[in-house]
Amino acid sequence: MIKKFLFVLVCIVTSTQAQTPFQNNQSSYSEFTYRQGTNLRTASGNPGPDYWQNGADYKLEVELDEVNNTISGTVEITYHNNSPEKLSFVWLHLEQNRYKEDSRGALTTPIQGYRFDGDLDGGYNISNVVAKTGKSTNNEYLITDTRMQVFFDEPISANGGKATISMNFSYKIPGKGLDRMGRLDVEKGTIYSMAQWYPRVAVFDDVLGWNTEPYLGAGEFYLGYGDFDFKITVPYDHIVVASGALQNEKEVLPSELQKRMRQAEKSDQTVHIIQPDEVGNTQITRPKQNGKLTWHFIMENTRDIAFASSKAFIWDAARINLPEGKKAIAQSAYPLESNGDNAWERSTEYTKASIEYYSEKWFPYPYPAAVNVASNVGGMEYPGISFCGYERKGNSLWGVTDHEFGHMWFPMIVGSNEKKHVWMDEGFNTFINYYSTQAFNNGEYNSRLNRNGIVAYNKNPNREPITTHPDITQSRNLGMTAYYKPAYGLLMLREYILGHERFDNAFKSYINAWAYKHPQPNDFFNHMENVSGEDLNWFWKHWFYSNDNIDLAVEAVNPVGNDYLLTFINNGFPMPLKFEVTYEDGQKERKELPVEVWQRSNRWIYLLKTDKKLKEVVIDPDQITADIEDSNNTFIVE
Template sequence: MRKLLALTALAILGIFPAFAQQSEQNHAERFEQLGTMLRTPNVYRTASGAPGHMYWQQQANYVINVELDDANQSIKGSEKVTYINNSPDQLTYLWVQLEENQRGADSDTPKAAESSFDSRMTLRNLEGLIWANEDFGYKVLEVKDAKGNPLPVTVNKTMMRIDLPTPLKAGDSFTFGVEWSFNIANRVGYISGRPGYEYFEGDDNYLYTMAEWFPRMAVYSDFDGWQNKQFLGSGEFALVFGNYEVNITVPADHMVGATGELQNASQVLSPTELNRWNQARKTYDAPVVIRTQDEATELEKSKSDAKKTWKFKAENVRDFAWTSSRKFIWDAMAVKQGGKEVMAMSYYAKEANPLWGQYSTRVVAHTIKSYSAHTFDYPYPTAISVEAANGMEYPMICFNYGRPDSDGTYSEAVKNGMIGVIIHEVGHNFFPMIVNSDERQWTWMDEGLNTFMQFMAEQEWDRNFPSRRGPAHKIVPYMKSASNTLEPIMTNSENIIQFGPNAYAKPATALNILRETVMGRELFDYAFKEYARRWMFKHPTPEDLFRTMEDASAVDLDWFWRGWFYGTEPVDIAIENVSLYKMNNQTPAERMAAMKAEADREEDYVSKEFNRRDVKETVIEANPSTRDFYTAYNPFTVTPEDEESYKKFMASLSPKEKELMESDLNFYEITFKNVGGLVMPIILEFQYADGTSEIDRIPVEIWRKNESEVTKVFVKKKEVTQIILDPKRETADIDETSNYWPPQYQPSRFELFKGNGAARGASTGSNPMKRANNNQ
């Protein structure tokens, strides 16, 4: 018969107050496999998350001619599109995206947007209310086949259906042409938005950022058919890969940057600029300025009546964007990546200096290196950052903000904001420009993944970079939001209330928690890189990401996707109770002494203290006849039988059992309450009486049998003085007041505000650089 070693509960060290009542169902669905919530694997997409052996995707090749009218802020263009049907399906019509119609007079965007009136309204507020009176949609739209014959089309808001004269069979292609024009909107005005112009009143010049500027093929896929959801503004783009030849005609004194590689540099650049460009292609340590600030400033003073056509080619891209202005300063440097040179470049007006000249192109180069290290080598020949007072991304080119004050000084917040947005928008080359997810349906698949990558790149740029999104504790305010303002990450882009926290911050935080806490860097990095490599230049879905991360790591993550991506529950785990148990290894004399001390304590109350003073003599004390055997009996006397029993017990112990009896171990029984509902690993820091500490990590599977409350015993050689749950704030726990034993005082929100200065990177008052310059 196996011997049982006795334990005695010496003290219950602390109990927290009761928390909000949990559901009576302790074992719900948090650990069930996602199963039918995911699309069924097939020959196109495997259960492993990889493309199937019959995977296919469409292709659309473009030849585009476009001319910018700088005097009237408009463009006109024509394009020839060759659409290749790689699907196994026969198509009777094609869908084309007309995003510019989102700014048209009949747009649904202002109609569907809520609006209200206040007693004090700015001019911009009023202009926003009358958007419907403006028309920046397509003015001319002619669609013809390759022979010039008109094609029947139906325009439905931001989508256009082209009815084919004969069905397009699998493996065949169809070529058609489109002519169009539209007025360019002021993107920094009341319409705002991604493309448009910015007007500089001081020198009477314009800076154009042309995006979503031409009719683009919609995606036809194995999982969704035609993706022809309307463009309302939030859900961005689902696009087809293809090759582009684009000829851009602009005033002769303009500088143009675009997706792809410039084909006629010797015709559009001056000899001096061409020489500098060739020098930049061999320079790796610092940017070479190709058009200087002095040269750009001189060009601002007069406007050329002549025209130049810039020719660009881009292969295997899903979109094309460009920028043009006579105000541009241009610098560039080469980056060695994947055995080839990538040109990192920046275009910016003098208003952006000195900040942009110092940082922009260097940040572009850093982003290419950082993202490539975590995914795949950057495959394109160029990467461009344009200062345009907004933030938006396209293949090989992006538009960013971060303008200093007019005197050239800037706050740290402006600098870090500029660096962060350049990393983010350049990083979008990887997600979704190459790993080409459907942004209109799943914003998080590009914004969330890219924000996670941005966080890593920011920290690789500066160890003290004030990253806003990524660290677990920074998502807590969103996770604590009212339930009616929350929706799962797996929500259509147009239906999200708190867009930034939901589509950017929460998925970025989730991935960071996966990397740092749930999976560990080695497993996560391998699996994430595998996903990126599997789906580069393809169209992944969420299932492909979820399955690949598990397939490449052997970590069951269905509980994580269910909680973080399909649910809205927060993380709130509490230390409910702590009890200390010690081995009962006392001798009979020690045991009796301890029992007597406890009995004396139990019977030592205040009334007895006063009675010793006020009761002169009790009956027992006064009358011997009231006494019996028990009056003098001492129940705590050690008997010979006690001594003999103890000796026999000790003699029967094996060496290992005797060692355990003499170990003086501390057994801490801790009960945890899942208040928030979202299950997570339990991370505990034990602080000891000798000043040392250690961290224990309990995997999330401890919640499998009871998702509401679990108890676990921790065996410690040392005496514990404090226990902290989630000490490094890894899990996004929304209530840290319940994370301490003994309970720890937490400053109130008001006191916390008084005790802290502004966060690093925050802009408060005048910037220190301006102040320092003024004091010189």
């Protein structure tokens, strides 16, 4: 019997090898980028002992003019040079210059328009520029499109040198601001959603030096960290919500609203600070009845700030419960048009749930408040504050709220470069959104991340790799390359390749290691591999850097005595092989083969030892992988 078994086995294997030429698949498994460590970024994916990053602190005082729709004010920047080289100049971003008719972003916008276009009658007016290092003062600067280069007479010293830059600035607030900021006219007034609203220092890092890519539209932002002290003067009847903590509540809120805020800070249920029937009633909602008020905020260790201002706000809030007994506050500001019918009256509930889930699951929320603003912006995030479409409701409002506040982790806490590696921002966030949506209210809403959409995209001949630059990606592909495909890649890592425990250990470790720092793709790859203990070169290479697909198949099932030889084929890139066998008596068994079975050939024969009669073999029975051909994943035994 043993001789007969061996004879049949040899015949099948020999026949298979005759059909398949020798193939060494080492190229699929080998290193594909330069991932060796240095003293700045270690091979284990951590910041090295000599890691450094520069930063800047800001003092801002501005005034919003609702008659002319303008912002004007001053900024003083204290720049910290922790790099090992002297700096004779500093680059700043002037994103408001994108709203000029001759800006690069305007000139590269398709004539038919797309999501990231906007007004073209704006741009900065800059004056009184003063740059100081030590006792040296300089007024020389150069503006190129959305970048500003400020020069110093005396270079900023290396390894801890400081310089200050101050200037006056003003501009017209765009009505349509590339779906990131702008103005929304509603019945009771105008909602101003203010972002990219001040000159912001560009990042100088150990990878590219100065990161000075122009602001075109699709690519977002790459910013350093610092402390912000900012004052916003608005008409007396406006309410201002912003990143950070309000410093002068007694000056800008009457005692009744202060009382309600204290109630909200202790409540797990939403408390109205301004009720719907109080909108426009300044006798109740404002401490004075004419003139202007200045709102003062402070935000620490953040990469940016944003704010919203309007006299049309309903305003509500609730307590956020954080790990180790810490607290923050969730707030929502929205007009009457957004209230009711399962819409923005639930915004604070959504914000609170989102922040609490991510804080418990991945990393504690670090900011004092999380504010959701109903806006003409479909969905955009800034530290501690988000702008979401004012007409959204139900699943749509939950989805955008949860997504924008997920960005507080990527890229606000983990400060990746959104302009170049958008998948490390949007993709990681879309991944964590999948699980928060499952958890919210026992699955009240469905996640937007699904296997069918990924498979359909991966069959599209016009698809592009995840790593395509966001400003270059075809607009029809950006949702997949930036959001859904990288997110689904992480989902496969967690659910299929590594398992929950190993993945979660590695992912949380990555967040902790790079919180308030600037990781690169290789830092992420190295960190995940070192903590999980798994070489994943084959996965990063094919899923993130190519258009290659997954296509595993069951080719044949051959009985040998009481056992069976199962022949599997890999028509795509390597993946671990998980399959389920079903016997005629209804019993099922699950088996797993490691990714290494494909190292020397795209065909693998597995001996299934059993004393039962086999009925069916199914690859990936839970349909987790984005296998592009399901028809060859099942074999019915005749």
